[in-house]
Amino acid sequence: DQQVKQNSPSLSVQEGRISILNCDYTNSMFDYFLWYKKYPAEGPTFLISISSIKDKNEDGRFTVFLNKSAKHLSLHIVPSQPGDSAVYFCAASANEKLTFGTGTRLTIIP
């Protein structure tokens, strides 16, 4: 049972445009959400997080939106840069455990 789903395995975006990565979850007990970025042959790097009491958190070019009623999380990257090409994982926390999605490979086209 995949409680955290990233339904798009890949996404291509032109450099300078906005990248929107989506994540859906099923467990209403999740109270903390995170996004990680992963380059090949490296461990995931923490990007940004949001608590369930908020609906938006911004950090530079990265903004995470949370829609609790829809059980939907998104990461916006604007403007997209070539160095943003990586695999992005969303994660959700409940019962003192993190559950990860399967990842979306983002490719930024110069």
Place this chain on the structure above:
Amino acid sequence: KAGVTQTPRYLIKTRGQQVTLSCSPISGHRSVSWYQQTPGQGLQFLFEYFSETQRNKGNFPGRFSGRQFSNSRSEMNVSTLELGDSALYLCASSGGDRGGETQYFGPGTRLLVL
């Protein structure tokens, strides 16, 4: 502050062998979690250790085990290796007082089972 370190970075084993992977968390972090990453499967949670005790466990067979030492360093052991155990094994650490916090990952150990 140094990040999470994992050794070895690469490992080749044959079926039936056993393997031990090591993880040193960020200084001051007391929680260490282990994950398996395979293509298309995302990050599958193995287990989490906090203060030398296993605090959470994923759905992996008993061939996968771990432990944590008093200095918070952790080891993961896989016995009777199978071809399907070939994967990237990631370790992550967090402050740890409450599970499910932001975790910081090491570079991983890539295990190939032949």
